[in-house]
Amino acid sequence: DAGVTQSPTHLIKTRGQQVTLRCSPKSGHDTVSWYQQALGQGPQFIFQYYEEEERQRGNFPDRFSGHQFPNYSSELNVNALLLGDSALYLCASSLPPYNEQFFGPGTRLTVL
């Protein structure tokens, strides 16, 4: 059983560009959450998707948006990239009662 997978592994962009990160949840998991982990910090919750809708959102600007597809996979989009957006972006999936979250290996985004 494959765990949570994310693509790409690494990504380099320049300021002002847009980026799309992808996540496939663990088999059978219907809820996906995205986290941003800056270097040396704990992950910070960006938002959560369930039934193709954003259900919860953390303290992130609307430059951060997402999507969930009918097969439960998800995308994270970040527009107008800033240097401060450089981080490891983690995707986590879960099943009811949604407490144990399984994290993917992350996508390392570098903004130059």
Place this chain on the structure above:
Amino acid sequence: QQQVKQSPQSLIVQKGGISIINCAYENTAFDYFPWYQQFPGKGPALLIAIRPDVSEKKEGRFTISFNKSAKQFSLHIMDSQPGDSATYFCAASIWGAQKLVFGQGTRLTINP
């Protein structure tokens, strides 16, 4: 009120010793407290979790102690091994809500 404060930032323990990491939270609505272990290049993995109806939970060499009145919880790793060297994160959430609030992390090094 969403913060979770974790200490120490880094910890060095001799093989066979006890590693202790502490966390404190502010939001009294939190009722689920997991600990995650993260190795370099990997996403966080759930290690052990506790709910406030018990003061202690033990799984193998890992024990969570929970003090509801002080709003503190800690992770004890008994008989620490070099393979335990990793970054550990405490987290808190409301049961079923999925949004995890993470501490800043503790880099644990076990010297052989």
